[in-house]
Amino acid sequence: MSMFEFLVGTFYLGAATLFVVGLHKMRAPSTARQGNLISAGGMAIAVLTTIVFALVDFGGNVIGWGALVFGAAVGASYGVIRARTVKMTAIPQLVSVFNAVGGGAAAAVAFADFVANLSRASLDLTVSIPIVLDVLIGSITFSGSLIAAGKLQGIISGKPLTFPGARVLNVIVALIAVGAGVLLLIMPPNLLILLVIMVASLVFGVLMVLPIGGADAPVIVSLLNAFTGLAVAMAGFAIDNQALIIAGALVGAAGTILTLQMAKAMNRSVGAIILGGFGTGDTATAGGAAAADLTNVRELTADDVAIQLAYAQHVIIAPGYGLAAAQAQHEVAELAKLLTDHGIDVKYAIHPVAGRMPGHMNVLLAEANVPYEQMLQLDEANAAFGNCDVALIVGANDVCNPDARKPGNAVSGMPILDVDHAKSVVVLKRSMRPGYAGITNPLFTDPKTGMFFADAKKGLADITTAVKEYVTA
Incomplete structure (x- = not known):
């Protein structure tokens, strides 16, 4: 290990430590703001470390640097503007959009890493498994979070939206995604199979959230947040980035615990919430x-x-x-x-x-x-x-x-x-x-x-x- 790699790892470890401390501070309302700032500081360190690492990796690659700068500028601008202008009533929608962005970005990272390895005769399971899981979970999170945001915003009806055969279709789409994932693990790298996984997962995300009624909205937002964390962790394994692994694991664990606690507070299982059908949204009901x-x-x-x-x-x-x-x-x-x-x-x-x-x-x-x-x-x-x-x-x-x-x-x-x-x-x-x-x-x-x-x-x-x-x- 070179001195440069040692320093990168050290900074990532420092960022991860700040993530843990910040998450601990968020347990109590009195220290939540402080915890948020500490976590933001950890993320700033992780991002700057990644940029420095990219400086060495990209070298004189103008396209790579252009994409990096453009993406950072757009993301930072949107985050700052939305955070400062969002109404308190629209925060759940914003959280859902952030979930979608996180899950989609994680899936995109795994997809890009897979494309970069298409020329290889085979991929180690330590690489292919995280890629498959990342694309699958990240795609579900992306489409599901967008539907959840649409429901919360009123663009899509807050009522449970179902149709005959919806659950059967859900099972079929899930089997297609999982089956294609298994196939990709035992075959040489194949872009078409990965696209099947992505499309099937996107459809599953939509079908999973459409039947969710308004009463389950807080729980599904928390569940999708946990999915985002898992997708980010898988992206970290795919590209061997310790900061992503630790941050994603923390978000996934915290989101899962919160989801289970909220489901308990509603006396409903997470499975029943995913199957949907509870709650009527904002519109008047028959009653x-x-x-x-x-x-x-x-x-x-x-x-x-x-x-x-x-x-x-x-x-x-x-x-x-x-x-x-x-x-x-x-x-x-x-x-x-x-x-x-x-x-x-x-x-x-x-x-x-x-x-x-x-x-x-x-x-x-x-x-x-x-x-x-x-x-x-x-x-x-x-x-x-x-x-x-x-x-x-x-x-x-x-x-x-x-x-x-x-x-x-x-x-x-x-x-x-x-x-x-x-x-x-x-x-x-x-x-x-x-x-x-x-x-x-x-x-x-x-x-x-x-x-x-x-x-x-x-x-x-x-x-x-x-x-x-x-x-x-």
């Missing part, structure tokens, strides 16, 4: 009309809600996707601060799958500078609801549906926020329309529940204005 019946519903005004909050001792706010859609994180933070300044204990109950991606509510509240110690995770929140005077639900639905404790419905067995254990419940949402699971919520007709129908942003502003009249009186 929507019946759900809009206001019989037995106690409707409140902003003043009614303000009275309850102003004279409470313990308040727990349960945010949901409606909060994100209305971009009302600053309004809810203002209301909570007003109550806190008045001596009222305020906490936030965060459900693992509230919103459209893992940690969606934590990100929203952190952007509004909500103190981390006020954010309670599921178990902590449920332990606190029994001592809660008012539970204020903002735009959440399925994650607080008491029917989850009963068998025989779409959310049966799903761990929920026990908001109905509070002394009084206030639900702020635009209508009685069901959530993603497409079923009605009996909490809305509970005698202790009051419904305040309004857009989350305007509704919270009206409540805050009304509360000020009571706390300053």
Whole structure:
């Protein structure tokens, strides 16, 4: 090993160390930003090391340098612009696009490495296996993530999209991809077979995500993120790049653990989520009309809600996707601060799958500078609801549906926020329309529940204005 190769390996090891430290820091909301910066520093070191390595490898190759500079400029520009301009409600879509880019790039690396070795009579299994797995997983991630982004953006319906024979076709396409992969391992390098693997995997990615309903969106985003990590790790094995192997393994492991935890939080297996069919998306469902019946519903005004909050001792706010859609994180933070300044204990109950991606509510509240110690995770929140005077639900639905404790419905067995254990419940949402699971919520007709129908942003502003009249009186 030359001194240059030793230095490259050392810098890659340093980058990998920063990845591990950054990932560890991301475990807690209070250190997540610091962890993100540390990980970004590790990636900067890895990229610069790769560029220096390419300088030696390309030499005077103008085309190689041109492609490298152009790709880096386009990628960096897009990343900076999108990160600075994206709305908080569009972050799940952006994450899905990033997943697609990561998986597609990894597949492209393996594809290029395979083409470079086409002249060889055979490939070692240590090379051909990572290439096959990289193209297969990366292609699935690319097409699946684009479909997921389209569903989240509303370009594609958020409802489960199925057709007769869809699952049979899924199995056939998967068998074609796997069969072609095995064939490529035992035959001399053949570009046509690799193209079959790529096309079949792209089709499988589309067929896998189309049946996914809106309720499973956070889990499928996490699963595709894990796929991206695996694809990147395989690309690292294919081109013998330690930084890619370590970074991809970390992302794959973290994404897999998160996916399993979120699936558990929904009381659904990952297999059932991949088979799809759960959730209805944003559009009205067949049950929507019946759900809009206001019989037995106690409707409140902003003043009614303000009275309850102003004279409470313990308040727990349960945010949901409606909060994100209305971009009302600053309004809810203002209301909570007003109550806190008045001596009222305020906490936030965060459900693992509230919103459209893992940690969606934590990100929203952190952007509004909500103190981390006020954010309670599921178990902590449920332990606190029994001592809660008012539970204020903002735009959440399925994650607080008491029917989850009963068998025989779409959310049966799903761990929920026990908001109905509070002394009084206030639900702020635009209508009685069901959530993603497409079923009605009996909490809305509970005698202790009051419904305040309004857009989350305007509704919270009206409540805050009304509360000020009571706390300053």
